Amino acid sequence: MARTDVVGDIERSGRPAEVPAIEISGLTKVYGASETKAVDNVSLSVPPGTVFGFLGPNGAGKTTTIKILAGLLSATSGQVRLNGLDVARQRAAAMEQFGAVLEGSRNTYWTLSAMQNLVYFGRLQGMRTSEARSRAEELLRDLDLWDRRDEKVGGYSRGMQQKVAVAASLIADPPIVLLDEPTIGLDVEATRTVKDWIRTLSKDRGKTILLTTHQMDVVEELCDRVAVIRRGQVVTDLPTDQLLARSRQRDKYEIRIDGTGDGLVLPEGFTAVSGEETTLISGRLEDPQDLYPVVDRLREYGAVIEWMAQVQPDLEDVFLDLIREPAR
Amino acid sequence: MTSAVTAPGALGTQVKSGWRLTPRTGVSVLRAEVGKGLTTQLAHPIAHIVTLVFTATVYLGLQYVIGQGTIQHDLLPQTLVGISGYWLLQFASMVMVADLVEEKRGGTFAQTQLTPAPLWLIMTGRLITASVMGVVVAVVATLVPMLVTGTTIPLKWAALVPYSMVLINVLAFTFMLAAFALSSPMIGVLQSLLTSMVILLNGAVMPLSLFPTWLAVVARLLPTTMGVEATSKVLFKDESLGDIWSDGTLPWLIAYTVALALLGWYVFVRNHRKALRDGRLGQY
Numbered sequence: 289m290a291r292t293d294v295v296g297d298i299e300r301s302g303r304p305a306e307v308p309a310i311e312i313s314g315l316t317k318v319y320g321a322s323e324t325k326a327v328d329n330v331s332l333s334v335p336p337g338t339v340f341g342f343l344g345p346n347g348a349g350k351t352t353t354i355k356i357l358a359g360l361l362s363a364t365s366g367q368v369r370l371n372g373l374d375v376a377r378q379r380a381a382a383m384e385q386f387g388a389v390l391e392g393s394r395n396t397y398w399t400l401s402a403m404q405n406l407v408y409f410g411r412l413q414g415m416r417t418s419e420a421r422s423r424a425e426e427l428l429r430d431l432d433l434w435d436r437r438d439e440k441v442g443g444y445s446r447g448m449q450q451k452v453a454v455a456a457s458l459i460a461d462p463p464i465v466l467l468d469e470p471t472i473g474l475d476v477e478a479t480r481t482v483k484d485w486i487r488t489l490s491k492d493r494g495k496t497i498l499l500t501t502h503q504m505d506v507v508e509e510l511c512d513r514v515a516v517i518r519r520g521q522v523v524t525d526l527p528t529d530q531l532l533a534r535s536r537q538r539d540k541y542e543i544r545i546d547g548t549g550d551g552l553v554l555p556e557g558f559t560a561v562s563g564e565e566t567t568l569i570s571g572r573l574e575d576p577q578d579l580y581p582v583v584d585r586l587r588e589y590g591a592v593i594e595w596m597a598q599v600q601p602d603l604e605d606v607f608l609d610l611i612r613e614p615a616r
Numbered sequence: 617m618t619s620a621v622t623a624p625g626a627l628g629t630q631v632k633s634g635w636r637l638t639p640r641t642g643v644s645v646l647r648a649e650v651g652k653g654l655t656t657q658l659a660h661p662i663a664h665i666v667t668l669v670f671t672a673t674v675y676l677g678l679q680y681v682i683g684q685g686t687i688q689h690d691l692l693p694q695t696l697v698g699i700s701g702y703w704l705l706q707f708a709s710m711v712m713v714a715d716l717v718e719e720k721r722g723g724t725f726a727q728t729q730l731t732p733a734p735l736w737l738i739m740t741g742r743l744i745t746a747s748v749m750g751v752v753v754a755v756v757a758t759l760v761p762m763l764v765t766g767t768t769i770p771l772k773w774a775a776l777v778p779y780s781m782v783l784i785n786v787l788a789f790t791f792m793l794a795a796f797a798l799s800s801p802m803i804g805v806l807q808s809l810l811t812s813m814v815i816l817l818n819g820a821v822m823p824l825s826l827f828p829t830w831l832a833v834v835a836r837l838l839p840t841t842m843g844v845e846a847t848s849k850v851l852f853k854d855e856s857l858g859d860i861w862s863d864g865t866l867p868w869l870i871a872y873t874v875a876l877a878l879l880g881w882y883v884f885v886r887n888h889r890k891a892l893r894d895g896r897l898g899q900y
Binding site for chain 2: 412
């Protein structure tokens with residue numbers, strides 16, 4: 289079992305003693321004249337070969353951190369190193385370590401074909417045209433886009449465009465890949481392809497993947513380690529299994545009652561979602577014996593219990609718990 | 617050539633280190649940027665053709681109005697030099713400013729920043745694209761009205777000196793606008809305003825010699841005007857390069873162009889730093 293320790297508000301464990309692929313130390317960003325810190329003294333260390341989930345609600349400081357990491361934004365203080373290279377001071381060398389698919393942006397030129405895009409980005413990375421073409425062929429064949437390589441990317445489906453973006457980020461075979469919401473808007477099949485790729489890149493090719501997503505099933509399936517940022521600060525940085533195990537110390541219960549639950553006062557820590565004819569009540573309990581007062585409360589209210597179950601908490605529950613916890 | 621090496625002491629860490637700015641990598645980046653720029657520009661040729669036809673019609677219409685119902689053929693050669701300067705500016709601005717703003721919105725500009733290639737080199741590639749597009753369009757857009765109206769412009773090699781300054785002038789100016797575009801999304805409005813002023817005041821509508829003195833002074837502050845004036849002197853008034861040097865036209869033109877280029881570089885450095893500080897290098 290990996291060692292776990294608590295440093296201030298941030299829990300850490302299992303640090304291998306090697307040069308981290310991504311190292312963020314004391315990173316702070318204050319925008320303009322405002323005193324609000326978008327990122328407040330964030331420190332993270334991602335070992336090579338890890339699939340690292342970087343999570344947080346909107347406005348938590350995730351995008352700001354990623355922008356600084358990608359060299360698109362300067363930090364107010366602190367440092368970001370990619371394979372030991374300082375992004376601010378050794379930009380060119382640091383950028384060589386790195387490929388990225390950024391969320392909400394096109395990432396590739398829609399007026400160019402997939403092949404033209406890959407060769408263009410390859411050449412910006414210092415590759416010769418022949419070298420870029422051969423690497424592009426390999427990537428396009430792997431992603432099942434070879435037959436449509438000469439079509440303009442603007443005419444592709446969303447899934448195909450995302451595949452081209454992934455291929456462009458990998459054209460120079462960087463050791464670190466940032467995938468920001470890589471499966472957003474994709475259908476089931478394309479999502480599966482991207483997920484398989486992430487797994488292959490990490491497990492077979494030893495790449496370090498920094499993954500951000502709001503899809504917790506993707507994180508649970510792929511990430512070795514997860515950090516959660518909230519209000520500009522990292523609140524958790526743990527291996528995924530430890531994060532889940534910690535959460536499972538308290539079981540989750542779900543109770544479905546008849547009716548809309550109007551006027552029902554819920555026990556502390558329980559929430560209700562009302563449907564047209566039924567209401568689903570859920571909450572976490574450390575001791576199963578604590579379920580009796582909950583049932584008593586429902587009985588006093590006159591609710592008819594239709595169904596009740598003990599549910600294994602998933603990463604989404606853990607994430608929601610973390611971002612809902614009052615600020616410390 | 618990129619290569620993958622293992623950094624000392626970094627167990628299992630693959631560290632890539634190979635990119636250096638050399639003549640080969642520099643030229644490679646420039647060729648990639650120019651190739652991409654031209655392909656993007658030529659992806660929708662109809663839009664360019666419509667713009668060309670519309671503005672050429674407006675130009676000939678204005679000449680008709682100024683000539684009070686007839687086209688004054690003695691004015692056409694001089695104004696055609698002016699309109700070619702306008703076309704240079706119009707298409708260079710399209711590449712340097714409009715495309716940049718669009719790429720910032722779309723996210724591809726941010727993506728180019730995730731490479732070891734420095735921004736100034738990428739911007740230089742855009743300048744080359746802007747010159748190629750600008751020159752080709754300016755030549756076509758000047759030749760067509762010449763053919764339609766049967767106008768001839770005397771070919772004098774000496775005129776290439778002041779006219780090349782028009783091109784440099786335009787590139788310096790559009791580089792400065794692009795530098796503003798790095799941190800200001802509203803630059804498109806200023807660009808439209810200035811290019812409209814250029815077509816009215818750089819000699820494309822009527823030669824500068826017909827302007828009131830105060831208006832001629834204002835017009836010379838705009839890009840292309842002084843270059844068009846110097847070129848016209850060589851082409852149509854039989855003045856030599858020595859003549860336009862000694863009467864101050866060429867020195868002022870060079871000084872103006874250098875000042876514009878220096879100002880453009882200063883704005884670029886300043887606004888790149890500002891854009892990095894405020895996170896405005898892309899919509900992301």
